[in-house]
Amino acid sequence: MSAIIDVLQSIIPSAFLFATPLIFTALGGVFSERSGIINIGLEGLMIMGAFLGVVINLELYPILGSTLTPWVSIIIAAIIGSLFASLHAIATVTFRADQVVSGVAINFLALGIGLFMIKQLYGKGQTDMVQGMLRSTDIPILSDIPLIGPIFFENTYYTNWIAVILAFVVWYIIFKTPFGLRLRSVGEHPFAADSVGINVNRMRYIAVMLSGFFGGAGGAIFALTFAGNFYMGTINGQGFIALAAVVFGKWHPLGALGAAVFFGVAQSLSVIGGGIPLLDSIPSVYLQIAPYVLTILALVGLVGRADAPKALGTPFVKGSR
Amino acid sequence: MNLQKLSGAWIPIVSIIFGLLAGAIIMLIFGYNPIAGYIALIEGAFGNSYFTGQTILLTTPYILSGLAVAFAFRTGLLNIGVEGQVLVGWLASVTVGLLFDFPMIIHLPLAILAAIIAGGLWGFIPGYFKARFHVHEVIVTIMMNYIALYSTNAIVRNVLTDGSDRTEYISDSASLKASWLSNLMPNSNVHTGIFLAIVAALFFWYFIEKTKYGYELKAVGFNPHASQYAGMSVKRNIILSMTISGGFAGLAGAMEGIGNFGYMSLNNGFTNIGFDGIAIALLGGNVAFGVVLAAGLFGFLKVGALNMPLSAGVPNELVDIITALIIFFVAASYMIILLRDRLKTLYQRIKNKLKGGGRS
Numbered sequence: 001m002s003a004i005i006d007v008l009q010s011i012i013p014s015a016f017l018f019a020t021p022l023i024f025t026a027l028g029g030v031f032s033e034r035s036g037i038i039n040i041g042l043e044g045l046m047i048m049g050a051f052l053g054v055v056i057n058l059e060l061y062p063i064l065g066s067t068l069t070p071w072v073s074i075i076i077a078a079i080i081g082s083l084f085a086s087l088h089a090i091a092t093v094t095f096r097a098d099q100v101v102s103g104v105a106i107n108f109l110a111l112g113i114g115l116f117m118i119k120q121l122y123g124k125g126q127t128d129m130v131q132g133m134l135r136s137t138d139i140p141i142l143s144d145i146p147l148i149g150p151i152f153f154e155n156t157y158y159t160n161w162i163a164v165i166l167a168f169v170v171w172y173i174i175f176k177t178p179f180g181l182r183l184r185s186v187g188e189h190p191f192a193a194d195s196v197g198i199n200v201n202r203m204r205y206i207a208v209m210l211s212g213f214f215g216g217a218g219g220a221i222f223a224l225t226f227a228g229n230f231y232m233g234t235i236n237g238q239g240f241i242a243l244a245a246v247v248f249g250k251w252h253p254l255g256a257l258g259a260a261v262f263f264g265v266a267q268s269l270s271v272i273g274g275g276i277p278l279l280d281s282i283p284s285v286y287l288q289i290a291p292y293v294l295t296i297l298a299l300v301g302l303v304g305r306a307d308a309p310k311a312l313g314t315p316f317v318k319g320s321r
Numbered sequence: 322m323n324l325q326k327l328s329g330a331w332i333p334i335v336s337i338i339f340g341l342l343a344g345a346i347i348m349l350i351f352g353y354n355p356i357a358g359y360i361a362l363i364e365g366a367f368g369n370s371y372f373t374g375q376t377i378l379l380t381t382p383y384i385l386s387g388l389a390v391a392f393a394f395r396t397g398l399l400n401i402g403v404e405g406q407v408l409v410g411w412l413a414s415v416t417v418g419l420l421f422d423f424p425m426i427i428h429l430p431l432a433i434l435a436a437i438i439a440g441g442l443w444g445f446i447p448g449y450f451k452a453r454f455h456v457h458e459v460i461v462t463i464m465m466n467y468i469a470l471y472s473t474n475a476i477v478r479n480v481l482t483d484g485s486d487r488t489e490y491i492s493d494s495a496s497l498k499a500s501w502l503s504n505l506m507p508n509s510n511v512h513t514g515i516f517l518a519i520v521a522a523l524f525f526w527y528f529i530e531k532t533k534y535g536y537e538l539k540a541v542g543f544n545p546h547a548s549q550y551a552g553m554s555v556k557r558n559i560i561l562s563m564t565i566s567g568g569f570a571g572l573a574g575a576m577e578g579i580g581n582f583g584y585m586s587l588n589n590g591f592t593n594i595g596f597d598g599i600a601i602a603l604l605g606g607n608v609a610f611g612v613v614l615a616a617g618l619f620g621f622l623k624v625g626a627l628n629m630p631l632s633a634g635v636p637n638e639l640v641d642i643i644t645a646l647i648i649f650f651v652a653a654s655y656m657i658i659l660l661r662d663r664l665k666t667l668y669q670r671i672k673n674k675l676k677g678g679g680r681s
Contacts, residue, residue, distance in 0.1 A: 040401075040459070087649075095653035100399050100459060104599050105648040112641030119636035120351060236590050240463050247460050285475035292464040299456040308457070 005147070011268055012151050016160045019264025021046070021222035023163040025242035026249065026256040027170045028214030033251055034174060035207030036187040036311040040103030041088050043239025044110035045212050048084045049219025051114035052077035054230040055121065057130040069132030074159075074220045081216015082209040084110070089208035093201050096315035107239075111232070118230060126231030134159060134224045159221050167257035174253060183207060187309035190316040200316045218242065244295045251309060266291040330611070333604050335657050336650035337618070344643040348635060357633040362640070365628020366621040372628070374509025378581060380620030382407070384518040385573035386598030387605055387612040388525050389440075389566045393458075394607045395529060396562035397542035402447060402462025403570040403595030405469030406440040408588065410574025412473045413439035415585040418491025418578070419481065428494040432579050433517070433572065440571015441564045443469060448563025452556035458563065466591065474587050487586035497580040512580035519613070521569060526609035528565075538562050570595065600648045619644065 025042050032039040039045075057073040064072060088106050091097040118127055136155045143153035174180035185193040186203045194200050219235055227234045241263055248262075249255025270287035345355035366376045386403050393400035400406075414436040421428060447461035481488045497512040505511075529535040540548045541558040549555050573594055578585055601619055605611030626640035650657065 038459075091649055091653045091656075095656040095659075097649075097652035097655070100401075101599065101603055101648065101652040104401075104596065105645050105652060107596070108600075108641060108645035108648065112638055112643075112645050116347075116636050116638040116642055119638060233590055237467060240467075244460065244464065247457075283475065283479075285471050288471040288475075289468045292467045296450070296456075296461055296464050299460060300450055300454045 005151070009151050010272060011265065013156060014268040014272060015261065015265040016152075017157065017225060017264070018267040019261045020157070020160050020163045020225070021218040021238060022242045022245055022260035022263055023167060023257055024218030024221060025215045025239060026245040026260050027166060027253055028211035028218070029243055029246035030170065030174070030249075030251060030253050030256050031183070031207045031214070032211035033246060033312060034187045034309055035183050035204045036190060036309055036314065036316070037089070037092055037204055037208050038099040038103065038313050039088070039208070039211050040100050040243065041085070041106030041110075041239075042103075042211070042215050042243050043235065043237070044103075044107035045081055045085055045215025046219030046222065046239040046242070047107070047110040047114055047235045048212075049077045049081050049216035049221075050223035050227070050234045051110070051117070051219075051230050052080050052216065053220025053223045054127050054130055054227075054234075055117070057132045057224065058127060061130070061132045064132075066132055066135075070134045070224050073132065073224065074217055077220035078213045078217040081219070082212040085209050085212020085215065086205065088212075089205045092315065093204045093208070096317065099313055099315075114230060115232060127229045129228045130224065132224070133228060134221065157225065159225070164257065167253050170253040184309070186316075187311055190311050190314075194316070194318065200318075204316070215239070215242075241291065244291070247308075248295050248298050262294075263291045266294075330606065332654045332657055333606060333611070333615070333651055336604070336647050336654075339650045339657075340643045340647035343646050344639055347639060347642065353633065353635045358629055358635040358639075361629045361632035361635070362622070362625035364625070364632065366625030368628070370506045371509045372624065374506030374511035376617075376620045376624045377506075377515050378509060378511045378620075379624050380616050381512075381514045381518045381580065382573040382576040382594045383597060383601055383616035383619050384515075384613055385521055385569050385576065386594045387601030387616050388521055388609065389444075389569035389573065389595075390598045390602035391605065391607040391609075391612050392525060392529070392569060393444075393562055393566040394602055395542050396538045396558060397545070398448075398451070398458050398559065398562055398566075399599075400444065400447075400462055400563065400566045400570070401459055401595070401599065402444065402465045402567070403573070403598045404591040404593075405462070405466035405595075406443040406567045406570030407574040407577070407592055407594050408466075408469040408473045409443045410436035410440040410571030411578040411585055412476060412574070413571065414495075414575035414578035415488055415491055416481065418495035418583075419488060421495075422492060423494060425494040428492070429497070429579070432491075432495040433575050436571040436575035436578065437568045438571070440574060441568035444563040444565075444567020444570065445560060448560040448567075451563070452559040466595075470588060470591065473585070477585050477587055481585070488584045490583045491579055495579050496583060497576070498583070510581050512576075514576040514580040517572065518576070518616075521572060522609040522613050525569075525612075529609070534561070570598075573598075597644075600644060600651075603648060603651050 025046055029039050029042050053073045056076050057069055060072060061069045088102055091102040092099045134157055136157050139153040139156060143149045174183060182198050182203055186198060186200050190200045222238055223230060223234055245256050245259035245263060248259035266287065270284055348355040348358050365372055367373050386407065389403050390400055414432045417432040417435040443465060447458045447465060450456040450461050451458045477488060478484055497514045499513045502511055502513060529539065537553050538558050540553060541555050545555045597619055601612060601615040605615035622640050622644060626637040629635040629637050
């Protein structure tokens with residue numbers, strides 16, 4: 001029994017830690033895709049967030065100190081991230097660009113801007129390590145609960161729990177508020193939405209910028225929990241995994257939460273699996289590719305059919321039908 | 322699908338000009354001399370025979386990855402999986418190059434064929450899932466990229482070597498390196514793969530424009546329902562398109578495996594050959610000739626950029642921003658069309674005003 005608890009105590013916190021940036025970014029993806037805009041650019045949005053989070057952290061640390069700096073960095077990264085995402089909105093909504101291609105351009109652009117600015121600011125290809133990393137704490141009261149406390153609330157990060165709470169908030173917004181109803185209607189049937197007076201393009205702008213907000217936060221959190229600096233490989237496919245979480249989670253915020261946690265477990269197993277009995281006999285490559293294989297299987301229908309928002313990928317041209 | 326309407330060459334050209342202008346503006350903002358910057362770029366790509374060789378070297382896989390993306394595009398499919406297909410092609414070509422020992426006339430074609438088959442298989446899977454289960458090829462190909470990345474790394478580390486970071490060099494009989502070409506451009510890694518890439522482009526053109534199969538692929542891309550009604554098998558064409566697309570990508574991997582490097586090493590991330598291929602296909606208007614030109618442009622920009630920090634002090638990452646903006650402009654071609662129409666009406670109005678002014 002205590003052996004199982006030991007294993008859980010080593011897997012769950014690290015899985016949760018891997019999942020948190022994915023949850024943030026995937027929630028952004030849910031907003032964007034629910035409004036009908038494919039967002040392959042989640043990777044780029046995370047790159048932007050990581051770049052901003054690290055640079056702001058480096059610059060503000062001497063002023064704000066160690067407790068405030070990471071939070072301010074994340075929030076500013078999220079806000080500028082939403083502005084950066086508006087480029088995707090301008091291209092796809094106003095200029096009817098192919099959404100996938102525009103997303104690919106976002107990915108390139110984020111990396112280009114990030115690396116160019118790092119060269120410009122620091123004269124080298126990567127930043128120094130930040131000092132204001134996110135730090136783990138014991139959550140008061142909750143960590144005293146027997147069994148659950150040590151596994152979930154001891155030595156944990158506040159960002160983990162913010163991510164979980166946000167998933168429920170986003171679920172509430174999308175499924176229980178007028179704003180959410182409009183958002184979904186725009187993604188399912190923009191012409192019907194337009195006919196009842198919803199401003200389709202405005203909704204899509206808001207949704208894409210929200211994806212930039214969440215993606216930026218996700219990227220900054222990733223950088224400030226794991227990498228600690230910004231270089232070419234700080235974000236290496238995290239955004240694409242978040243995109244997979246959106247699809248795997250069937251475009252539902254809580255589904256995305258579950259999928260992100262699942263990917264988090266898979267990632268942490270591939271990192272720490274070698275130290276766990278039974279798992280240590282499996283070659284790590286199987287654990288590494290498991291999330292991707294499972295996503296494909298999920299899509300193929302073994303886990304359940306996923307239906308995308310109906311108008312996903314199509315620009316809205318008023319009066320075109 | 323608006324991607325297929327990009328038949329005219331003027332949108333890509335305007336996009337390139339806009340991208341370069343934006344790059345010049347960025348250089349000005351950060352206090353660099355844009356003219357010096359662009360001269361350094363050109364010198365870095367064609368300044369001497371070494372640079373020219375490197376430009377051709379990089380252009381080679383770009384042509385093939387661009388063809389791969391463009392081929393799928395013509396059937397209305399987006400193959401983001403070129404990255405993974407490149408990796409498996411790379412691995413397959415190196416494996417054949419390492420394990421066998423035949424005379425070159427057998428060995429080299431065998432290594433190339435292995436790469437094409439491996440890439441084709443990696444494209445077949447998302448094609449099959451798309452045709453059979455209506456699963457969006459974008460997501461499956463992204464997933465396949467990661468599966469390829471981790472699997473090839475594991476195979477290099479555990480199967481082809483004994484825990485090493487890279488394989489041995491392939492035997493000379495499987496190498497695309499040719500001494501006459503290397504002597505022409507000393508020290509550069511240029512190899513004869515460029516001719517294969519040109520042949521592939523000719524094949525692309527012939528297959529798409531001149532054969533019944535190509536006609537069917539295009540028809541399915543234009544309108545799957547009408548094609549179905551006309552008696553074509555949409556499913557078969559989707560699978561065929563993705564498989565051939567993957568074959569082009571696998572060949573691009575062979576360019577790295579038995580051309581550029583001569584071995585395979587562990588990859589921490591993707592080569593970006595495939596992602597750049599999306600931009601190249603788009604810029605080239607999804608036709609063979611356009612892809613070759615666009616690949617040349619990308620090779621020129623990427624290789625030339627490496628000279629910018631030395632000669633002009635401009636960070637070479639600027640070129641990444643420029644290429645990203647070029648893709649943006651091509652993707653948002655509607656913006657350029659709008660701009661053209663605005664300019665036209667403005668021109669008309671000025672003309673009318675001048676006429677009116679002359680009368681009164």
